[in-house]
Amino acid sequence: AQSVTQPDIHITVSEGASLELRCNYSYGATPYLFWYVQSPGQGLQLLLKYFSGDTLVQGIKGFEAEFKRSQSSFNLRKPSVHWSDAAEYFCAVGSLIQGAQKLVFGQGTRLTINP
Amino acid sequence: NAGVTQTPKFRILKIGQSMTLQCAQDMNHNYMYWYRQDPGMGLKLIYYSVGAGITDKGEVPNGYNVSRSTTEDFPLRLELAAPSQTSVYFCASRSLRNTGELFFGEGSRLTVL
Numbered sequence: 001a002q003s004v005t006q007p008d009i010h011i012t013v014s015e016g017a018s019l020e021l022r023c024n025y026s027y028g029a030t031p032y033l034f035w036y037v038q039s040p041g042q043g044l045q046l047l048l049k050y051f052s053g054d055t056l057v058q059g060i061k062g063f064e065a066e067f068k069r070s071q072s073s074f075n076l077r078k079p080s081v082h083w084s085d086a087a088e089y090f091c092a093v094g095s096l097i098q099g100a101q102k103l104v105f106g107q108g109t110r111l112t113i114n115p
Numbered sequence: 116n117a118g119v120t121q122t123p124k125f126r127i128l129k130i131g132q133s134m135t136l137q138c139a140q141d142m143n144h145n146y147m148y149w150y151r152q153d154p155g156m157g158l159k160l161i162y163y164s165v166g167a168g169i170t171d172k173g174e175v176p177n178g179y180n181v182s183r184s185t186t187e188d189f190p191l192r193l194e195l196a197a198p199s200q201t202s203v204y205f206c207a208s209r210s211l212r213n214t215g216e217l218f219f220g221e222g223s224r225l226t227v228l
Contacts, residue, residue, distance in 0.1 A: 009155065032215050043119070043205055043219030044158075051215070090157060094215055102173065103217065105150075105157040 002027045002093050004106035012112040015083055021076040021109050023091030032094040033074040034103065035065055039087045047089075050074065061085070086113045117141050121206050121220035128196040128227045136191040136223050138206030146209040147189040148173075148217065149181065151202040158205065164189055196227045 003026040013019055025031055032051050036044040048059025055067040065076045074091060088110045092103040122137045140147065145166050150158040160173030164183040178200055180192040189208075193200060203224050207217040 004157075034215060036217075041221070043207075043221050044217070045219070046216045049215050102148075102160060102163065103215070105159075107155055107157045 002031070002095060002104045004091050004093050004104055006089075006091055006106035006109050008109045009107070010110045010112065012114060013081055014114045016080050019076075019078045019081045019085070019111070021089050021091075021111070023074045023076065023106060024072050025074060025091070025093045026072065027093055027095065029095065033065075033067060034092040034094070035059065035063070035074075035076050036090045036092060036105075037061075037087050038090065038108075044090060047076070081111075081113055083113045083115065086111055119206055119208055119218050119220035121204075121223050123223060124221065125224050126226070128193075128225065130196060130198065130227060132196050133192070133194050134196065134225075135193075136204055136206075136225070138189045138191065138220060139187050140189075140206075140208040140218070141187065142208060142210065142218065143186060144208035144218070145186070145211045147183065148207045148209075149179070149189070149191045150205045150207065151175065152205060152222075153202050161191065161204075193225075198227050201225060201227045 005024045034049045035047040038044045047063050048057050050057050050067045088108045090108045091106040094103045119140045148163045149161040152158050159175045162181040164170045170181050203222045205222050206220045
């Protein structure tokens with residue numbers, strides 16, 4: 001069965017610092033991988049996705065993520081965070097067989113930005 | 116373009132009461148989903164639909180029912196509310212072509228007392 005683990009429940013970084021949010025997945029076949037962001041009181045918004053090809057993918061708001069098959073990881077990065085990046089971030093995996101019809105989400109990582 | 120619209124945004128129910136959470140999308144998406152979000156648990160899939168007249172269970176379907184009579188609407192029914200159903204519920208939709216990207220509503224916060 002598919003599963004996603006986000007080891008960090010809560011991360012605090014200073015504005016302007018770099019950011020890396022960790023995501024590990026478990027799935028036997030080639031996965032579809034996603035990062036979503038949820039601002040307070042809002043629904044989730046897609047940041048980026050990986051289906052195949054280049055393992056470094058670019059997303060919106062200056063985020064990027066790197067797929068590492070050997071480590072079963074899909075970590076999210078940003079070189080310099082802004083106060084507006086404070087939100088909850090969810091990693092998700094979808095199965096290729098089902099065409100990402102159903103996604104399994106991680107527990108989420110809450111990001112706090114210090115001024 | 117409204118996207119995915121959920122109503123109500125907030126609701127308090129007594130144990131044993133019934134209610135329906137409404138979800139409508141105006142993007143002509145084939146796929147629609149209901150998730151619940153509990154603190155520290157991420158999102159869990161309750162039910163999903165691949166098109167009008169077709170629904171299927173997700174990870175946590177017990178205590179819920181759905182229907183999909185039109186492409187636009189995907190209501191979620193709670194028949195006998197229980198405190199364990201206190202949660203934030205999200206409806207989402209996805210087009211047939213754009214594999215994976217879900218478009219979410221703003222959520223419905225339900226409290227069962």
